[in-house]
Amino acid sequence: MSLRNKQGAVLVVSLWILIILVLLAVSAGRRVSIALKLLRYHLNRTQAFYLAQAGIERIRYEKTLDTNEYDSLNEAWSNKLNPEGQPYFKNFGLGTGKFKVCYEYYESKDREPEILYGMQDEQSKLNINKIIQDDGANLDNNARAAFVELLKILLACDDEEAKGLVDRFVDWIDKDREAYPAKNLPLDRLEELSMIEGFKPETANKLKDYVTIYGDGAININSAPKEILLALGLSEESAYDILSYRKGVDGKIATEDDRAIREINELNTESGMSEIFRGRTLSAEDAALINKLITTLKLTTKSLCYMIASYGRAGTVTKSIIITYRINPDKSFEQLYRYEE
Numbered sequence: 638m639s640l641r642n643k644q645g646a647v648l649v650v651s652l653w654i655l656i657i658l659v660l661l662a663v664s665a666g667r668r669v670s671i672a673l674k675l676l677r678y679h680l681n682r683t684q685a686f687y688l689a690q691a692g693i694e695r696i697r698y699e700k701t702l703d704t705n706e707y708d709s710l711n712e713a714w715s716n717k718l719n720p721e722g723q724p725y726f727k728n729f730g731l732g733t734g735k736f737k738v739c740y741e742y743y744e745s746k747d748r749e750p751e752i753l754y755g756m757q758d759e760q761s762k763l764n765i766n767k768i769i770q771d772d773g774a775n776l777d778n779n780a781r782a783a784f785v786e787l788l789k790i791l792l793a794c795d796d797e798e799a800k801g802l803v804d805r806f807v808d809w810i811d812k813d814r815e816a817y818p819a820k821n822l823p824l825d826r827l828e829e830l831s832m833i834e835g836f837k838p839e840t841a842n843k844l845k846d847y848v849t850i851y852g853d854g855a856i857n858i859n860s861a862p863k864e865i866l867l868a869l870g871l872s873e874e875s876a877y878d879i880l881s882y883r884k885g886v887d888g889k890i891a892t893e894d895d896r897a898i899r900e901i902n903e904l905n906t907e908s909g910m911s912e913i914f915r916g917r918t919l920s921a922e923d924a925a926l927i928n929k930l931i932t933t934l935k936l937t938t939k940s941l942c943y944m945i946a947s948y949g950r951a952g953t954v955t956k957s958i959i960i961t962y963r964i965n966p967d968k969s970f971e972q973l974y975r976y977e978e
């Protein structure tokens with residue numbers, strides 16, 4: 638082989654080695670870049686999780702500052718507004734990320750829900766576990782009747798169908814084991830509803846914003862949607878008056894001019910009634926019903942069970958934490974439910 642040919646061969650081999658080295662470098666670079674992206678994702682995920690947790694702690698702090706004797710939708714725990722009138726917990730910046738705490742509030746099924754930035758009052762809903770009394774056997778007939786009425790309103794079904802559904806629900810949670818295979822215990826999760834015969838997933842879905850499994854069964858008149866007031870037996874007119882009174886002159890919920898019923902007995906005093914019901918004389922049925930709801934402790938102005946849905950965001954990653962908790966008599970928070978995603 639001539640010297641020239643030898644030099645040529647060395648050049649070809651060198652070129653090949655160079656190509657292989659370049660390919661190796663490119664592939665190593667790609668691997669490092671993927672590893673970096675993964676690392677960034679994991680960092681964002683961890684940060685987003687702790688931002689969501691910070692949202693939970695932050696909104697709970699608002700509740701510890703709430704020491705009055707009533708709970709209404711325009712209080713800071715429900716929809717705190719900044720001086721510009723914007724929701725304080727909509728885009729709460731913290732470090733390089735942010736969180737929001739929010740839920741959809743249904744004033745009535747006929748209106749679009751409103752997004753409120755705070756925590757949700759579980760006692761704005763009907764606690765269907767309380768249809769069975771705490772002994773696990775006897776019915777609370779008032780709660781049962783309210784559930785029947787609520788089903789009729791929300792599902793647009795007749796009395797017979799609604800009663801059938803409630804009977805199957807009662808079979809599911811009461812101790813009586815004669816019925817078809819049932820749990821015979823109160824619901825632990827609202828999602829269990831769709832396991833009960835007759836409760837299709839869409840039925841359970843229509844109910845989810847109006848029924849709960851938390852609380853002592855008393856409904857907060859300051860936060861209950863229209864359908865709940867109707868299910869308790871109030872007339873359309875009285876339910877309308879209560880909602881209008883709550884919203885204040887601007888006609889919007891959860892704003893500064895909202896009015897709260899501070900004590901449930903206001904519904905029974907002449908001055909309170911005249912303000913809430915615009916000086917209208919209540920029908921004898923409505924007056925008797927309100928009296929009964931107050932004396933049987935079915936209506937309240939103060940709530941002890943709340944749901945918090947908090948969403949942390951870091952980079953492109955969102956993590957959510959949903960909890961339900963109860964405020965104990967010693968003011969401590971007791972977690973009843975927790976879900977992370």
Ligand SMILES: [Ca+2]
Pocket residue numbers: 703704705706707708709712
């Ligand atoms: Ca309050």
Ligand SMILES: [Ca+2]
Pocket residue numbers: 883884885886887888889890891892893894895
């Ligand atoms: Ca208002």
